[in-house]
Amino acid sequence: MRGWDARSEVLFSYVNCEERVPKVHPLRAILRIVDEALAALSPQFEGLYAKFGRPSIPPERRLRALLLQAFYSVRSERQLMEQLEYNLLFGWFVGLSLDDEIWDVTVFTKNRERLIEGDIATQFMAAVLDQQAVKALLSNDHFSVDGTLIEAWASMKSFRPKDGSGNRRRRAATACPGESRG
Secondary structure, rough: OOOOOOOOOOOOOOHHHHHHHOOOOOHHHHHHHHHHHHHHHHHHHHHHOOOOOOOOOOOHHHHHHHHHHHHOOOOOOOHHHHHHHHHHHHHHOOOOOOOOOOHHHHHHHHHHHHHOOOOHHHHHHHHHHHOOOOOOOOOOOOOOOOHHHHHHOOOOOOOOOOOOOHHHHHHHOOOOOOOOOO
């Protein structure tokens, strides 16, 4: 029998993200490792934030989101926020429920800078790499980096080719010789 293509906007949802992520998904093992490292860093997180005021994005969630950005080569934080809005796997990994509001990208970026300035990102990676489960996976044989992601993380306003060729291309694109404007 043919099923019907009918859309239904429901008032309540009983979707459990934990059940939707396959038990053998690689992010499950990574999440256990990451959560252990984040628990060890909890005292350092306390030192970065005021005791009162408006709550910020939890640093644990922010670091998990940045890991997803690297794992899945998400080109920008704006695209990362889009993925968090509709990708159940991303939301589950970060620790968001389906009803949680996704962060504004500028707030996310500003809070990321706080982690970098506080040296938390470095401590986080050290805590992850220090775990026995991770040490068993590491090797000195090969290392590769997605250069496009590193380039995207570098501000395009501060990125300039060493030979100065970037400036000539920009001028050539804006002014074409022999073409009259009028």
